[in-house]
Amino acid sequence: MLLDFKCSKCSGEMEQGLVVDLNYAGLLQSMWVEDPVVGGVGPAATVAKRKIKTITYRCLSCGHLDSYAR
Numbered sequence: 001m002l003l004d005f006k007c008s009k010c011s012g013e014m015e016q017g018l019v020v021d022l023n024y025a026g027l028l029q030s031m032w033v034e035d036p037v038v039g040g041v042g043p044a045a046t047v048a049k050r051k052i053k054t055i056t057y058r059c060l061s062c063g064h065l066d067s068y069a070r
Contacts, residue, residue, distance in 0.1 A: 012061025019056045019067065030054050032069040 007014055020027045032054055037047035052069040059065075 007059035007062060007064050008066060009064040010059060010062045012059045014057040014059055014066070017056055017058055019054065019065075030056075030067075 005014060006012065019030045021030050022028075030053070032052045033048035034050040035048060054067045054069050056065050056067040
């Protein structure tokens, strides 16, 4: 999907997509986490105050990526 805002680097057109993380459970959408617990067993992001999935936009001209937590 093309967007009406421009690339912060070159002013090119942006398209929406996802950055996926690969782990033992498979492919997962990346997330921003507030105050993750570090250490212990398992991924730190499972214990966090707040989790927000990220959406990433890619510039069609220069390839620059901008990610936003929504």
